[in-house]
Amino acid sequence: MPSVKTGYVILLGSIFVVFFVMPVGFFLSVSVALYLEPGIFDDTFTLENYARLVRDDYALGVLTDTLRISAYVTVLCLVLGYPLAMFIARETGFVRRAVMIVTVASLFTNLVVRTYGWLVFLTPRGLFNNMLLDAGLIEKPLRLMFNETGVIVGLVQIMLPIQIIVLAVSLQAIDRVLEDAASIAGAGKVRIFTRIIWPLSLPGVISGSILVFTLSMSSFITPEFLGGGRVMVLGTLIRQLMTRSLNYPFAAAVSATLLLLAIAMLVSLAIISRRVMRHRAS
């Protein structure tokens, strides 16, 4: 049935072209267009928008802030995720199942809902401050959000399930015989961890961290709402340029840079995992 097959390829291809290649391609082409005034740009080719990203202290600051926040989030996710991944990989029974359902359920809880939850919890007159005030621990509400702390607390919770799942898969692949052998040879728990478990879990650590870093870098909803306009990251900058300043060429250049960073991250991930595979095979 060649005609059915051709029809299918045409259908899939046109969906892909119309809803993906065309908008993204057009957007990227706007990144080298000349900005004239809000909402208006010219076809003249220019690299001015990219130059501005490096020259403009504000834009450069946003870029470095984004990378710094993403780095914090990545480290915290690793520290908090490791014990939980270990638990899912090694334990059995009801508690393990419960921990796993909690992890997957939080992954599938709407991003907006989770951000809203943090908003209700951290806001000056929110649950956390009210609890501390009622207990007499503080005199006036603490500033827990509309700053970087709030954004990081929210983002870590949103990224954590991803790190846990990636780590658990790689921890479970470690052969228990190695640990038993080390234990018989007289190694303590700490030594078994530093010499066997940690090195063998490194592929999981690296791929989980790259995923978390990439996703944090391109996050937008959480920084926008928990940062309250005071924390600018690439995502919130793009939003502002698109809806307020209406500087489409600069928005496109920032987006292209973000996309390039994301691709670089994932390509390095692919290279690392290929190396690991080859290493394992030999």
Add this chain to the structure above:
Amino acid sequence: MRRLARLFYLAVIAVISLYLLLPTLVVALASVSPTAMLSFPPSGFSLEWYGNFLARDEFTESFVISVLLAAFAALVSTGLAVVAATGLRRVRRRARQFVAGLALFPIILPTIVYGPALLLLSGSLGVTQSMWLTLLVIAGAHLVLSLPFAVQICFTSYDDLDPAMEEAAVIAGAGHGRVLRRIVVPLLIPGILASLMFAFLISFDEPVVSLFMSRHDVVTLPVRILTYMRFRPDPTIAAISTIMSLLALLAIIVVDRQIGLDRILGLRR
């Protein structure tokens, strides 16, 4: 000493799990609180906000839009994925790898780049002038976003099938269509259900593309919640959020029972 270490480990696990659950629990608490301001322990119990959700037309309207978009994304992406999985026979490895690789592109693209891209092109083509065309663009975008997951699930599910089943049917004299209808598709049912559910949730939960493409009469549920968060954060959105979280939890428990979370996540047990 050993027992103490074990207790400490379990306490760490409990605290991190609580952190994971915290926003969902806080929202659930807010949804049944009689006052807009929250305190703990709660000052009472009320279902007023749930009633509010049903009473306000804008919420039910957003709910319907979101469900329709998600149903479209789920059915079309799963349909396309099943056809690709069963149509590209096992021998055609390269073609299968090509489709799988192509489907990965949308995952790499951050929605904060995709949303503005869709808005700018639709805006310059005048698509955003029309409600139906705007809905079509959002539907197409949700399809693109959910397709990679549908392809991944359906391909894995087909690869798990024992080729001997198909061969046996062919030897017994069944034609291509018959093998597909009577052998392959029934065996793929768990995979198809998982794919439908994933694709539905991806579209239903998607906030960024829908936010950029929204107009006064095309507001999906997540975008409606966002606008309320910004302008009038009353617990009505907590009630909706709790319903959404419960539905996600229910879906996960069903998948766990039907297929097993371990299998979906790639954990061998």
